[in-house]
Amino acid sequence: MLLVLADSPVFTHLCSMKWTPPTRQLHRWAVAAIFFASGLTFASWASRIPEVQTMHHLSNGALGGVLFALPAGSLISLPLWGWMIAKYGSKTMLLSGISLYILLLLMISRAGSIGQLWVILFLFGMIGNLCNIAVNTQAVGVEKLYGRSIMAGFHAIWSLAGFTGAALGNLLIAFNATLFSHFLVIGILASTLVIVANTRLIQGDAQTQSSAFMVRPNKELWLLGLIAFCCMACEGAMFDWSGVYFQKVVNAPRELVALGYTAFMSTMAGGRFLGDWIITRLGKRQVLQASGLLIFSGLLLAVLFPYLSFAILGFMLVGLGVSSVIPVVYSAAGNSKKLAPSVALATVSSIGFIGFLIGPPIIGFIAQALSLRWSFTFIAILGLGTTLLSAKMDAHK
Numbered sequence: 310m311l312l313v314l315a316d317s318p319v320f321t322h323l324c325s326m327k328w329t330p331p332t333r334q335l336h337r338w339a340v341a342a343i344f345f346a347s348g349l350t351f352a353s354w355a356s357r358i359p360e361v362q363t364m365h366h367l368s369n370g371a372l373g374g375v376l377f378a379l380p381a382g383s384l385i386s387l388p389l390w391g392w393m394i395a396k397y398g399s400k401t402m403l404l405s406g407i408s409l410y411i412l413l414l415l416m417i418s419r420a421g422s423i424g425q426l427w428v429i430l431f432l433f434g435m436i437g438n439l440c441n442i443a444v445n446t447q448a449v450g451v452e453k454l455y456g457r458s459i460m461a462g463f464h465a466i467w468s469l470a471g472f473t474g475a476a477l478g479n480l481l482i483a484f485n486a487t488l489f490s491h492f493l494v495i496g497i498l499a500s501t502l503v504i505v506a507n508t509r510l511i512q513g514d515a516q517t518q519s520s521a522f523m524v525r526p527n528k529e530l531w532l533l534g535l536i537a538f539c540c541m542a543c544e545g546a547m548f549d550w551s552g553v554y555f556q557k558v559v560n561a562p563r564e565l566v567a568l569g570y571t572a573f574m575s576t577m578a579g580g581r582f583l584g585d586w587i588i589t590r591l592g593k594r595q596v597l598q599a600s601g602l603l604i605f606s607g608l609l610l611a612v613l614f615p616y617l618s619f620a621i622l623g624f625m626l627v628g629l630g631v632s633s634v635i636p637v638v639y640s641a642a643g644n645s646k647k648l649a650p651s652v653a654l655a656t657v658s659s660i661g662f663i664g665f666l667i668g669p670p671i672i673g674f675i676a677q678a679l680s681l682r683w684s685f686t687f688i689a690i691l692g693l694g695t696t697l698l699s700a701k702m703d704a705h706k
Contacts, residue, residue, distance in 0.1 A: 333454040339509035340447045341466045346407060346499040346506075347440045348467035350414050351548075352474025352574065353495040354433070356567050357488055359552045364488075365423055369553070369681070373673015376549050378427045380666035382434030383441075387662060390439045391655025394446055399651060400510040403443035407503050409436045411496045418488035442658065446651045449643035450511045460643075461584025461636040468578030468632070475571040483564050530645070530653065532701060533638045534660025536597065539694035540634040542664030543604050546688045547573045547627060549669040550681070554611070558681050559620045572621045573628040580632025593637050594702050601696030603630030608689035612682045627692070634695060635661075664691070 362372050394402045413433045420426035448463045474495065481491045551570040555561040561568065588596050607626025610619055638657060645653035668691070672684040 333451065335509045336447075336451050336454065336511055337459070339506035340444065340451055340511075341463060342502045342506035343403060343407060343440075343444050343447070343510070344463050344466040345470040346502040347410065347437075347444060348470030349474045349495055350410055350499050351437060352471035352570075353478055353492060354414060354417060355471075355548045356475045356478025356552070356570060357482075357491065358549060359556050359566055360482070360488065361417075361426070362553065365420075365426060367423070368677065369557075369673050370677035371423075371673075372553070373670040373677070375423065375427055375430065376673065377666070377670040378430040379434035379437075379549075380545060380662060380669065382431040383438040384659065384662045384666050386435040386438055387442070387655045387659040390442045391649075391652040394443050394651035394655075395649040398512065399443045399446040399450070400512050402439060403447065403510065404503070404507065406436050406439035406443055407499070410440055411499050411503075414492045415489065415496055418492050438658070438662070442651055442654050445639050445643065445654050447511055449640070449650045449654075452640065452643075458585045458588060458640065460640040461581045461588065461633055464632075464636045464639075465578055465581030465584065468574055468581050468628075471574040472571060472578050475567055475574055479564070479567040479571065482567065527647075530642065530656055531660070532698065533642055534657045536695055536698050537635060537638045537657055537661025538664035539601070539691050539698065540604075540631050540638075540664070541661045542668035543608070543627065543688055543692045544631055544635075545665040545668035546672055546685070547624070547631075550672050550684075551624060554681055554685065555620065558615045559617055561617055565617070568617075569620060569624045573624040576625040576628035577632045578628075580629045581636065584633040584636055588633060588637065593641075594699055596633050597637060597699030597702070598696045600630045600632070600634050601693050601699065603627070604692030604695065605630075605689050608685050608692060612685050612689070615682065630692065630695075 358372075358376075361367075365375075367375060390402070410433070413429060413436060416429050417426070417433065420429055444463075448460055451463075452459050477495070478491065481494075547570070551573055552566050555569040556566045559569070584596075591599075603626050607623040607628075607630060609623075610626065611623030614620070614623075638661070639654060642653045642657040643650040647653075648656070668688060672681070672688065675684040675687060
């Protein structure tokens with residue numbers, strides 16, 4: 310019986326067929342790969358900030374001024390990238406941007422002076438935001454193919470890359486790897502992902518009619534932008550100052566300095582992997598309100614009890630709190646019916662990145678005048694703003 314079945318034309322045809330994932334699945338994998346490459350690149354820089362501070366003999370205030378360069382470059386370039394992506398397409402701009410992003414990471418390790426470091430970080434911020442807007446435009450396109458929320462999953466991949474980058478940084482620090490060798494390894498890994506994903510990114514999303522270079526946000530975009538502002542101020546603080554906080558306040562051993570950033574990124578990634586499921590069941594408003602409370606509680610825990618175990622737990626709560634905020638905001642902005650996705654994303658990001666802009670340097674300035682613990686208290690209050698603002702979301706629907 311088995312021999313007869315094996316000789317049948319139907320069985321032979323089935324055996325000769327090759328399974329091919331659906332087109333939308335291939336697009337999803339490709340966009341996820343770029344999210345991972347981008348997150349890995351940024352996290353690798355963030356994991357070595359304490360060493361950069363030591364190399365250039367920077368005080369907390371001076372470090373705040375240097376770190377100002379990155380969000381400044383991001384904010385200034387946002388309207389330009391939104392317009393260019395709408396005009397030339399997200400795929401073309403994304404591939405150009407991610408290549409430059411990897412190159413600039415290597416250049417950070419070769420900065421010979423504070424001035425050079427500032428310029429390189431300014432460009433790193435500019436190109437990083439090009440990648441951010443372009444890859445989120447791609448994600449909006451893939452989300453439309455699925456007809457359901459998958460944005461949080463993409464941001465989970467970025468966070469997973471951040472966790473991976475922080476863990477690799479921790480490992481390479483333990484082995485006394487130089488900045489250049491560390492960043493070179495990351496550059497090779499990220500470039501490989503970009504090459505693999507290249508042919509499966511969405512094409513043809515350039516606008517047939519030119520979009521406005523600058524747009525005035527309506528009430529909905531203002532609200533989304535202000536929620537992003539509060540969240541991104543907290544994210545910027547964690548990205549740039551978590552290692553310094555563990556080094557200067559928690560007094561963690563050198564090999565555990567990056568552990569706070571790793572704790573933050575691990576729960577941020579975990580929360581985003583569950584984000585789409587949670588948002589569907591609880592609703593956007595409830596998730597955003599809970600997120601602000603988690604951010605506030607986590608930062609206060611690390612401030613009131615600056616010991617290794619409590620600080621790790623606090624940073625984990627912050628990571629969980631910020632996990633779903635930006636995916637919700639970006640998905641809503643990217644589905645705007647009045648603007649091209651890239652332009653709407655750039656508009657909301659412009660408001661949100663002001664928080665990213667002022668968060669890290671304000672921490673430096675307050676730390677210089679008072680202490681890092683007071684700085685993190687200020688950021689905790691900003692995090693609570695996510696809860697307060699999200700209560701108004703239904704009023705604009």
